[in-house]
Structure formats: C-alpha cells, structure tokens
Amino acid sequence: MNFYLKIATFYALLSCLSFFQMEGALADQSDEIMTIGGEPVSKSELIYLISKGQKEDPSVGGLSREEFEENLELFVNYKLKVKEAESLNLHKTEEFLREYESFKENLMAPYLIKNSLEEGEVRKAYSRMQEVVRASHILFQFPPNASKEDSLIVLRMAVKVKQEVENGGNINELAVEYSDDPSAKLNRGDLGYFTALQMVPAFEDAVYNMRTGEISDPVLTDFGYHIIQVMDRRPNPGQVKVSHLLVRIDPENPDGEDNAKRLVGDIYQEIQKESTSWTEIVKNFSEDASTREKGGMLPWFSVGSMIPEFEMTAFSLSEEGEISPPVKTQYGYHILRLEDKRPLESFESQEQVIRSKILRASRRSLIQSQVMAIQKSRYSFEENESNYLSLKENLEGFSRASDYQNFKDSPNWSDSELFRISGKAYTTTDFLSFVSWKERIPNSNSETLFDSWYTAFTAECLNRTEEKDVTESNRDYQMTLNEYRDGILLFSLMNQEVWQKGIMDSLGQRSYYNANLEDYFWKDRVEAMMVKVLDIGKASLARDFLISKNLTPDLKKEFENSIQSQNQLAFQSEYGLMEIDNHPVLSSADLNQTYQEVEANGHLHLLVIGDVIEGGPKDFTEIRGLVIKDYQEYLDDSLIEKLREKYPIVIDEEAKEEAFIALNQ
Structure with a gap:
C-alpha cells in the first residue's frame, strides 16, 4: 500500500490552496501526531492518506503492525521532502502558482452546489431519454414590447382554447386556427416524437410530467404560452441509419404532385425486382443532390432529429435492407432503405454530450437561478x-x-x-x-x-x-487540497534533486557505476541459437535444418525464413549472448557440443552452441539506463538521510497508537 510512490508520480498534475491557508486548518495541536523540524504534522492527514490507499485496493483488509510502520516511514519521508521544498520556496515559484490557479477551480467544483445540481440534471435527462414522447401544441405568442396587460390577454386566450380542447375540440384542428407557431399550417401542431433536451426546459418538464392524452394548463416559455397534449409515449428506439431517394414536387406545375406521385410509384415498383440495384436507382432518379452520389446515405439520427413523417417511417423499418413505400413530406416523396439500427447508448458514453447540452444558455440560466436560491x-x-x-x-x-x-x-x-x-x-x-x-x-x-x-x-x-x-469548513476538501498541494511540491523537489539530476549528471552516473561495479557484472555467457518446439510432430523439420549448422549471426534469420515462416505456430526461436547460470535450458546443456537437444519445462529445445565468454564487468554504455535508475534511487536515499539530519522528527507514541487503531476499525 505504497501511497508515497503514487503521490510522487501523480499528484504533480493537480494544485490547491496556498500552504498558509491550509496549514492552520490541518494541524491543530489536538490532532498532532509528530513534529518535523519543530512544525506539527496532522494525525488526520496520515489516516486520510493511508485510508485512501486502502479504498483504492478493496481486497486489502486492516493493517498489520508491520504494514502500519512501513506506511508511517513512507509518510515521514514524504513530509520531510515537502518541508524541504517549502524551505527552498518551491511553493512560491511562478510554475507552482500557475498550476495552483489552473487547477483550483477544478478541485473546488465537486464540492459546490452547482456541481450537484448539474449532476442531477444530467441524470434526469438520461432517465427521460429512455422514453420518446409525441405531443401536439398550440402556441400563443406575446406581441412586441408586450405590457403586463398584453400578457394577461394572451394567457386568457390560452385558457379559453384549452377549454375548447377539453370540451372535445381537436387540438390539431385548433392549432391550424389559433397557433402562432409558423409550422402549424404544415404540421397542424403535431411535433412528432421527441425526447429529453430537444425542447426548451419548461416545455420538456410539462410533457414528461403528463399522462398520455392529458392536456396541460398554459405553459410559459420564451416563445409564449403553450397548450400541450401528449399523444403517445414509447421506449426510445435509439438511432437509425437510412438511405433515401427523393422525388420533388414542382410547385409551379398544377400537375406537379400527380407527376411526382406517379414517378415515385413507378420507381418503387422497379425497386421490387431482384435484379435492381438500389444504388443505381438512387443515382439515376433521386433529386437530393447532396446524397444522390452516395447511394442516398444519411447520417445516423435519433428521434426528434428529422421531420415527423420521415422519422416515423425510418423507425418503422425493422430488417436491414428493408425498403419503405413512398412517404410524403414537405420536400416531396421519399423512399427509404434501412441500413442499420442501434439502441440508446450507455450513460457513460452519453454523459459529456448531455452535460454540454445542459450547460447551454437556457438550461444554464435555470441551474444558476436554482443555485442562487439555495x-x-x-x-x-x-x-x-x-x-x-x-x-x-x-x-x-x-x-x-x-x-x-x-x-x-x-x-x-x-x-x-x-x-x-x-x-x-x-x-x-x-x-x-x-x-x-x-x-x-x-x-x-x-x-x-x-x-x-x-x-x-x-x-x-x-x-x-x-x-x-x-x-474553511469542508474537511474532505481541505484534505484533498493539501494532498495535491504537497504532491506538487514533492514532485518539484524530486524532479530537481533526484530525477533530472540522475539523468543529466553524467559524471555522477560514472562515479556511481565505478563505486558499485560489483553490481554490474556479467556471469559466464554463451552465444547460442535456441529453438523451442511447440509442435513435437514437426520437430524433425527444425532438427534436420540445425543439426549440421555452425552458429553464425545469420542462422536465426535463415531458420525463420526457411522453416519457421511456414510453421509459425510450431516453433519459437531466439539468438544471442545468454547467461548460463540459472538459465532453465542452458544450465542443463553440454556447452562443448555444437548441436544438442534439451528437455526443459515440458518442451524440447534444439540448441546450436557457440563460444563461451567468461564473466566480467558490464560496459557502462550497455547498461546506462539501469545505472541511471540505480543512481536516482541512491540520490533519493541520500536526500532522505540528509533531511532526517536537517529536520528532527519527534513522534507522539500515544497519537501514533490512536492512528493505528483508527485505521483498523
């Protein structure tokens, strides 16, 4: 449960409040577990960090005494480095302050009222998206620069028309007569099917709180007052992809509609023939110039994205390749072909799209009003x-x-x-x-x-x-901020004193290598070609090829080209200088024989043996990466040793025991 290592690599990405704000909040005298260089360290911080590590790995139960001591040691080292970073004024650098300003808002956001309201709206929207609703409405708009009296007159008119609907009037016929919605002359107030986030908030709220057939009281939006009737509701069918053919109606020809209807009927009959190519028919006859050359293909769309007649026809198709009878829209006559369907996507995949829609003007203003009220x-x-x-x-x-x-x-x-x-x-x-x-x-x-x-x-x-x-009041927020703040300082110090120094200090690397040469020795090695037989029935193919061969640098390539390429699942091959001791195959081989076969780990291995090279020091250029890693670890250990001398550590044993008990409750 090494939270220290996580902090060292991850927490440099985030920032928090200034040190002086947080120090007083986190290290009051009653919560003190130790002092480092005379300054108090919070018991709560120790418990918080170790507990966080436990939560990240649910398989880990309570802490043993040994594990607790190990974590306490890591915590002390962590706080020593943070203190040293502060003594070097790394918390005052432009880089630190820039990160602080950049991330402070993000760190604060989850704790604010606004965030919880936004999250609620996102969840509510996705819940509503499980259903599509069909509704009709009548719109009563306000006159320009309307007074309160004007608004009241409009409201009275809306109430009057609602009563007509309730008394048996047809809302679609009344929409043609009364509605100020310009589209009502074409759609008779029928909005087709739609789902969440496709209407203004007040309209959507009203519809999703109504039963099928119910008629609303006047609903106020920025467009005016609406009388709404819910006509149908059904599960959301997801998205559909169709291609289409369009025959337009010539508005200047008195026989335009009859001509278009006759032509689209002939095309539909032609499409029924098995020999007919949909793509060719679309290319030759469709009058939609934007899709004609693409076989009439349209992008994926969901409910509420197309005009109702087109959309309802598209979603009524069930089998891929199914073709609809001609359907009339305001654009002309269409024939649709189903290309594919897919269900409503998961919340995780839709969350960001929903959130971005919710944060648009009208919904954002609504959330802001709710936030202010709270x-x-x-x-x-x-x-x-x-x-x-x-x-x-x-x-x-x-x-x-x-x-x-x-x-x-x-x-x-x-x-x-x-x-x-x-x-x-x-x-x-x-x-x-x-x-x-x-x-x-x-x-x-x-x-x-x-x-x-x-x-x-x-x-x-x-x-x-x-x-x-x-x-000032949210303890969890304070802890989180302090954790990220200290993490940045830790990263800055480690980068300055350990990581970059270990990479850039070539003289230090050489000096460390020479002082620790015994750690960089090769044992006796042998140059060898090794073939692991995975299909014993084909072992003879490899044996016949290798048995008379001498080891050369090209032998592996020759084997791969002539044998292994034809039998890729039968063999694994490797070539190079390999240490002999503890090698599962070479340690059992007779290195005096050029060719031999060895059984190991349940497989036959075919060997071609070359020269044996006695052990000796590894060349620095070969292992520079390993030396840098070891040198960085040496620098880290040296830094901790120096800091323990520089900053005296005094641990309160009673508070330490309290922390141990708290972590095991």
Missing part, C-alpha cells in the same frame, strides 16, 4: 429593498457599462448597503466597482442591463461566500 437560503441573504430600488431607479435607464462608470465618478450618489450575506454587508460602492467597461448582454427580453449586472454581482458575492465556506 445559496441565499444557506447563507442568510438579506436584501435592503429600499436601497436596491433607489439604485435601480438611478441606473435602470443606462444602456452601456460606461454609463455606470460615469455615474460612479459623479457626485450624484451616496454609498448604501444593498444586501448582506452571512452577516457581511455589500454596498453600492462594491456594486459599481464590480461593473466593468465590458458590456453585458441581458439573459432575456424582459431583463434590463441593470438587472443583468445586479444579478451577476449578487451571484459573484454568493459564489465567493460558498467557496470560502467550503475552504
């Missing part, structure tokens, strides 16, 4: 309504950020409290300082520039309060 409740938001209204009266007529700046520089205002968050006051001065020269775009038609700025300012103050709360 934050206001949690952090005791109190608005001074009279001061807010006074400020709004002064600023609401402004249409540019520069107007706000001019107002700030004028003597026509006085500082006053706008609201409090967790008892802290935020004033007019704070708000005007927040407004920059960059213009803001209101989130909706009803929002003024002042509303946009004031909402943004309030959100900023609430977000900072929440982040401060998480930083």
Whole structure:
C-alpha cells in the first residue's frame, strides 16, 4: 500500500490552496501526531492518506503492525521532502502558482452546489431519454414590447382554447386556427416524437410530467404560452441509419404532385425486382443532390432529429435492407432503405454530450437561478429593498457599462448597503466597482442591463461566500487540497534533486557505476541459437535444418525464413549472448557440443552452441539506463538521510497508537 510512490508520480498534475491557508486548518495541536523540524504534522492527514490507499485496493483488509510502520516511514519521508521544498520556496515559484490557479477551480467544483445540481440534471435527462414522447401544441405568442396587460390577454386566450380542447375540440384542428407557431399550417401542431433536451426546459418538464392524452394548463416559455397534449409515449428506439431517394414536387406545375406521385410509384415498383440495384436507382432518379452520389446515405439520427413523417417511417423499418413505400413530406416523396439500427447508448458514453447540452444558455440560466436560491437560503441573504430600488431607479435607464462608470465618478450618489450575506454587508460602492467597461448582454427580453449586472454581482458575492465556506469548513476538501498541494511540491523537489539530476549528471552516473561495479557484472555467457518446439510432430523439420549448422549471426534469420515462416505456430526461436547460470535450458546443456537437444519445462529445445565468454564487468554504455535508475534511487536515499539530519522528527507514541487503531476499525 505504497501511497508515497503514487503521490510522487501523480499528484504533480493537480494544485490547491496556498500552504498558509491550509496549514492552520490541518494541524491543530489536538490532532498532532509528530513534529518535523519543530512544525506539527496532522494525525488526520496520515489516516486520510493511508485510508485512501486502502479504498483504492478493496481486497486489502486492516493493517498489520508491520504494514502500519512501513506506511508511517513512507509518510515521514514524504513530509520531510515537502518541508524541504517549502524551505527552498518551491511553493512560491511562478510554475507552482500557475498550476495552483489552473487547477483550483477544478478541485473546488465537486464540492459546490452547482456541481450537484448539474449532476442531477444530467441524470434526469438520461432517465427521460429512455422514453420518446409525441405531443401536439398550440402556441400563443406575446406581441412586441408586450405590457403586463398584453400578457394577461394572451394567457386568457390560452385558457379559453384549452377549454375548447377539453370540451372535445381537436387540438390539431385548433392549432391550424389559433397557433402562432409558423409550422402549424404544415404540421397542424403535431411535433412528432421527441425526447429529453430537444425542447426548451419548461416545455420538456410539462410533457414528461403528463399522462398520455392529458392536456396541460398554459405553459410559459420564451416563445409564449403553450397548450400541450401528449399523444403517445414509447421506449426510445435509439438511432437509425437510412438511405433515401427523393422525388420533388414542382410547385409551379398544377400537375406537379400527380407527376411526382406517379414517378415515385413507378420507381418503387422497379425497386421490387431482384435484379435492381438500389444504388443505381438512387443515382439515376433521386433529386437530393447532396446524397444522390452516395447511394442516398444519411447520417445516423435519433428521434426528434428529422421531420415527423420521415422519422416515423425510418423507425418503422425493422430488417436491414428493408425498403419503405413512398412517404410524403414537405420536400416531396421519399423512399427509404434501412441500413442499420442501434439502441440508446450507455450513460457513460452519453454523459459529456448531455452535460454540454445542459450547460447551454437556457438550461444554464435555470441551474444558476436554482443555485442562487439555495445559496441565499444557506447563507442568510438579506436584501435592503429600499436601497436596491433607489439604485435601480438611478441606473435602470443606462444602456452601456460606461454609463455606470460615469455615474460612479459623479457626485450624484451616496454609498448604501444593498444586501448582506452571512452577516457581511455589500454596498453600492462594491456594486459599481464590480461593473466593468465590458458590456453585458441581458439573459432575456424582459431583463434590463441593470438587472443583468445586479444579478451577476449578487451571484459573484454568493459564489465567493460558498467557496470560502467550503475552504474553511469542508474537511474532505481541505484534505484533498493539501494532498495535491504537497504532491506538487514533492514532485518539484524530486524532479530537481533526484530525477533530472540522475539523468543529466553524467559524471555522477560514472562515479556511481565505478563505486558499485560489483553490481554490474556479467556471469559466464554463451552465444547460442535456441529453438523451442511447440509442435513435437514437426520437430524433425527444425532438427534436420540445425543439426549440421555452425552458429553464425545469420542462422536465426535463415531458420525463420526457411522453416519457421511456414510453421509459425510450431516453433519459437531466439539468438544471442545468454547467461548460463540459472538459465532453465542452458544450465542443463553440454556447452562443448555444437548441436544438442534439451528437455526443459515440458518442451524440447534444439540448441546450436557457440563460444563461451567468461564473466566480467558490464560496459557502462550497455547498461546506462539501469545505472541511471540505480543512481536516482541512491540520490533519493541520500536526500532522505540528509533531511532526517536537517529536520528532527519527534513522534507522539500515544497519537501514533490512536492512528493505528483508527485505521483498523
């Protein structure tokens, strides 16, 4: 359970809050397990890191005393290196601070209200995607620059038409008469089948909370009021891939539709013949120029992506290669051919796509509103309504950020409290300082520039309060941040004192090699060609080839070309200088015989033996990589030894025992 090694290689990728913020939070006196160089180290940190290692390997149970002592030793070494990195001011370098700024937001995100709401929306959307819904609607739009009275008139009209539907009226016929949706003249208000994330949030929420046949109360969206009736719901069929042939209707010819209908009928009859090529028919007759040369092939699509008539026909096809009868759409007459189908993809594969859709404007604004509502409740938001209204009266007529700046520089205002968050006051001065020269775009038609700025300012103050709360109060977050912060410092120190030094210090490598030459010796070796027989029935093929051969550098290649290439599963061959001692085959061989056969590990091995080379030192150039690795380990050991002398370690035995017990509960 070597968490130290994991930290040394991985945690350099992440960052956290500054050392001074975290130190006081993590190492109070009651939690102290030791001091290193006179500074306290937290017992909770030790328990956290070892426990994390246990969670990553569920097969590991409680810690033995020996394992605990080993982990404690690694923890001490880890903290020694972090302390040394701090003494070298590595936590103040531009590189460290850049990483800190880069990753701080990512590390904070999982602990924020916004993240949990986004996660909930992603899960809800995928749950809804298990089903497709068919609905019809009637839209009642607001007139331009609508007043409250105008809005009320539109609402009353929506309620009146709803009552007509409830009294037996047909929503599709009423859509042609009343709907302000331009497409209603063609589709009679029938939206076809759709699923989650294909309609605006309010519309989707209404539909997915209704039963089949149910008629909604007026539903307000940015388009106006909708009366909705759910016509059908069914399991999501996933995606479909079709090719198609299109015959257009000439709108200028009075007989255009009859001509198109007759032509597509003749084509459909021709397609039924076994000798007919779909690709050739499409190429010769389809009037869809974008797909004609590709056999009419269209991209994969899901429910809600195409016009309803086309889509319903495509999803009604069940067998690959099945061809539909002609179907009419606003573009003309189509004949469809099913190419492939696939089910709804897994949550894991869809998660990022769903998340990106949820974070688009309308849904993002909805989540932001929910976040603010929760934050206001949690952090005791109190608005001074009279001061807010006074400020709004002064600023609401402004249409540019520069107007706000001019107002700030004028003597026509006085500082006053706008609201409090967790008892802290935020004033007019704070708000005007927040407004920059960059213009803001209101989130909706009803929002003024002042509303946009004031909402943004309030959100900023609430977000900072929440982040401060998480930083100061969330123990798990504190531990995680401190872990990553120390991991970066550890990596920086190791890179500087061990890894890069081990690679770049060629004189040090040579010196280490010469001082430890006894570790880099070859035992007696022999030059040999070895063939392992995997198919004993073909052993004679290899034997006949090798038995009269002398060992040469080209022998293996000759064997592979003439024998092994024709019998790849029958043999494995190798050639080179091999150490004799402890070799499963060579240790049993008679090295005085040029050719011989040895049984080992259940297989016959055919050997061609060359010269025996006595043991001796390995050449530095041959094993430089191994020397560098060993030299780095030497540098690491030397660094730890130096740090243990530099920073006295005092361990509280009672706290140590408490940590051991806690890790085994």
